[in-house]
Amino acid sequence: MSSTTYREAVREALREVLSSDERAFLMGEDVGRYGGCYAVSLGLLEEFGPERVRDTPLSESAFVGAGIGAALGGMRPVVEVMTVNFSLLALDQIVNTAATISHMSGGQFHVPIVIRMTTGAGRQLAAQHSHSFDAWYAHVPGLKVVAPATVEDARGMLVTACADPNPVIVLEHGSLYNETGELPDAPGPVDITRAAVRRPGTDVTLVTHGGSLGKALAAADELSADGIEAEVVDLRVLRPLDGETVLRSVTTTHRAVVIDEGWRSVGLSAEVAARIAEEAFWDLDAPVERVAGLEVPVPYARHLEEAVLPQVADIVAAARRTVHRG
Amino acid sequence: MTVTPSAEDREHALELLRAMVLVRRFEERCVELYSATEIRGFLHLSIGQEAVAAGILPLLGRDDAVVATYREHAHAILRGVSTRAVMAELMGRAEGCSGGRGGSMHLFDAGTHFYGGNAIVGGGLPLAVGLALADAMQGRDRVTACFFGEGAVAEGEFHESLNLAALWDLPVLFCCENNLYAMGTALSRSESETDVALKAASYQVAAWPVDGMDVLAVERAARHALTAVRAGGGPCLLELRTYRFRAHSMYDPERYRSKEEVDRWRERDPIPAFTSLALERGLLDEDDLASVEADVAEEVDDAVAFARAGTDEPVDEVLRHVYRGDTT
Numbered sequence A: 001m002s003s004t005t006y007r008e009a010v011r012e013a014l015r016e017v018l019s020s021d022e023r024a025f026l027m028g029e030d031v032g033r034y035g036g037c038y039a040v041s042l043g044l045l046e047e048f049g050p051e052r053v054r055d056t057p058l059s060e061s062a063f064v065g066a067g068i069g070a071a072l073g074g075m076r077p078v079v080e081v082m083t084v085n086f087s088l089l090a091l092d093q094i095v096n097t098a099a100t101i102s103h104m105s106g107g108q109f110h111v112p113i114v115i116r117m118t119t120g121a122g123r124q125l126a127a128q129h130s131h132s133f134d135a136w137y138a139h140v141p142g143l144k145v146v147a148p149a150t151v152e153d154a155r156g157m158l159v160t161a162c163a164d165p166n167p168v169i170v171l172e173h174g175s176l177y178n179e180t181g182e183l184p185d186a187p188g189p190v191d192i193t194r195a196a197v198r199r200p201g202t203d204v205t206l207v208t209h210g211g212s213l214g215k216a217l218a219a220a221d222e223l224s225a226d227g228i229e230a231e232v233v234d235l236r237v238l239r240p241l242d243g244e245t246v247l248r249s250v251t252t253t254h255r256a257v258v259i260d261e262g263w264r265s266v267g268l269s270a271e272v273a274a275r276i277a278e279e280a281f282w283d284l285d286a287p288v289e290r291v292a293g294l295e296v297p298v299p300y301a302r303h304l305e306e307a308v309l310p311q312v313a314d315i316v317a318a319a320r321r322t323v324h325r326g
Numbered sequence B: 001m002t003v004t005p006s007a008e009d010r011e012h013a014l015e016l017l018r019a020m021v022l023v024r025r026f027e028e029r030c031v032e033l034y035s036a037t038e039i040r041g042f043l044h045l046s047i048g049q050e051a052v053a054a055g056i057l058p059l060l061g062r063d064d065a066v067v068a069t070y071r072e073h074a075h076a077i078l079r080g081v082s083t084r085a086v087m088a089e090l091m092g093r094a095e096g097c098s099g100g101r102g103g104s105m106h107l108f109d110a111g112t113h114f115y116g117g118n119a120i121v122g123g124g125l126p127l128a129v130g131l132a133l134a135d136a137m138q139g140r141d142r143v144t145a146c147f148f149g150e151g152a153v154a155e156g157e158f159h160e161s162l163n164l165a166a167l168w169d170l171p172v173l174f175c176c177e178n179n180l181y182a183m184g185t186a187l188s189r190s191e192s193e194t195d196v197a198l199k200a201a202s203y204q205v206a207a208w209p210v211d212g213m214d215v216l217a218v219e220r221a222a223r224h225a226l227t228a229v230r231a232g233g234g235p236c237l238l239e240l241r242t243y244r245f246r247a248h249s250m251y252d253p254e255r256y257r258s259k260e261e262v263d264r265w266r267e268r269d270p271i272p273a274f275t276s277l278a279l280e281r282g283l284l285d286e287d288d289l290a291s292v293e294a295d296v297a298e299e300v301d302d303a304v305a306f307a308r309a310g311t312d313e314p315v316d317e318v319l320r321h322v323y324r325g326d327t328t
Helices: A006-020 A044-048 A060-072 A084-098 A134-138 A151-163 A210-225 A243-253 A268-279 A302-308 A312-325 B007-035 B050-059 B073-079 B083-090 B124-137 B150-154 B156-167 B196-201 B215-230 B259-266 B270-280 B286-308
Strands: A002-005 A024-028 A053-055 A076-083 A114-119 A144-146 A168-173 A180-183 A196-199 A204-208 A230-234 A237-239 A256-263 A289-293 B065-069 B114-118 B144-149 B172-178 B206-211 B236-241
Touching: A002 A006, A006 A024, A006 A044, A006 A076, A006 A151, A006 A180, A024 A060, A044 A053, A060 A076, A060 A084, A060 B124, A060 B156, A076 A084, A084 A114, A114 A151, A134 A144, A134 A168, A134 A237, A134 A256, A134 A268, A144 A151, A151 A168, A151 A180, A168 A210, A196 A210, A196 A243, A204 A210, A204 A243, A204 A312, A210 A230, A210 A256, A210 A312, A230 A243, A243 A256, A243 A268, A256 A268, A256 A312, A268 A289, A289 A312, B007 B050, B007 B073, B007 B083, B007 B215, B007 B270, B007 B286, B050 B073, B050 B144, B050 B172, B050 B215, B050 B270, B065 B073, B065 B124, B073 B083, B073 B114, B083 B286, B114 B124, B124 B144, B124 B156, B124 B172, B144 B150, B150 B156, B150 B172, B150 B196, B156 B172, B156 B196, B172 B196, B172 B215, B196 B206, B196 B236, B206 B215, B215 B236, B215 B270, B270 B286
Parallel strands: A024 A053, A024 A076, A076 A114, A114 A168, A144 A168, A204 A230, A204 A256, A256 A289, B065 B114, B065 B144, B144 B172, B172 B236, B206 B236
Antiparallel strands: A002 A180, A144 A237, A196 A230
């Protein structure tokens, strides 16, 4: 085991993929000479050369679309869109092309592309650099969507995504790049199909993912001090959603809090809550609680930004409500 | 000057005529089938524009790739997708070239590297750039022909894609079918600069305007451009000035253009224009015309019969192909 950062774990995955698959290449804005906006690809240009670590113009639609075309042409592109906010400029290519071609062509063509993007708020970057569109991508059949929240997943899910024959969106929460964690010296394969129980518990299930996982774990610690044992489920994969793991936990704890940084209405938390309501209604001892982003463009000022995002105290309070109601 | 045409020239003339007539008669039959509700959805016909596809697609090699738009029956058929598979697709049959999932706007065929009808204006251009990038990176000697209408020129993807293709010297032949109207919006009402070739030139993409109603002119220009692209000089663009005789889709009020304008263009119909020339030059005779028509009629009848006899994919298979299951 060695200690590493989330950033280095992503870079390690890219290095592994570029080394082991000659069809793989990385492209995006400033991934080469600059080393990546978040320094994820630092050093890869020198190691793999400009053919395979390609700087692109600021043309999100064209370079994402070109990645889709290259995937159709037999390559295994990893496209970095600097942030999810800019990915909207490529949304047409992602939703109308990458997600549709396999089905629309009757299975003749497939698009093995990985599109990585930084997501989320919490760094005082204001509305246009703080969006969470996890639910938007998770809404689309034909895409796979993953949100690695740990160092091990940052490496492993990306490696697995690169071997997947389908378009995979990888959401890397911006607050995680400096997080450290343990990575096995010879890390094994990591699945991109299942949610993970990050902390076992018996009294309430906290369902979350990505940048909110740390907050949910902190909340669980606080609740534990109070005698409430929370089970923390990290969704990891947002499409296809692993409802089974969530339901298995909820049928044990009989209470659920869904935490999502994205806006509450019509968001990921709504989907998870609906599934619990549909399939575990008779197991519930309390209404499902949601802790989600307030419905406002994320503001700049620190105290305002904190106020609109799920915080540990909000999660603790919601969990307590479920327990006391039961 | 009277020169006796060679057998080769005669054969070539027959092929060009057959290509245009096949597409014309196929699409005329589509009109009937649409009226009879055997074909549904949107149906965009290229009647009037046949010289473009007929002049370009037969020049492509077996390995070359094609990206097209939602007005792509001609491109698919002349690329070699069978009229049976195209007609079956229009009727939504499992035997269709997209298994009945795409319809008129989304014809796909892996066997002929036909990467689809794309119904998002401009959406195919980045795809073509990527296909060409894959070829360049894999050292594969092929060209991607990318068809789009002049309406796509207003989309950012046109500009982004031409820039990227030129920046990376990629083997794309951009074929802009300028039929003057993006649905009902005339080029002159939507663009401050209406010269498409000039726009391309600003990205260092070699570009030529071509009379898209003259199949020989199209063929000449395409041959020249393909040679340049194959030589590794990066992308080229042909602006093919053409005209659709019918509505944007099956029916539209045509308030955006005058009947006189349509009639003027109909006088330049590429099929009679080529036929007259070929007869005049002794390349074809009346018997040839009759035999082309008879062959084509037979092929279209056969395609319709095949499609009608086709099967419906079971509804419980509808989720197939959303994802590809195996890791590759």
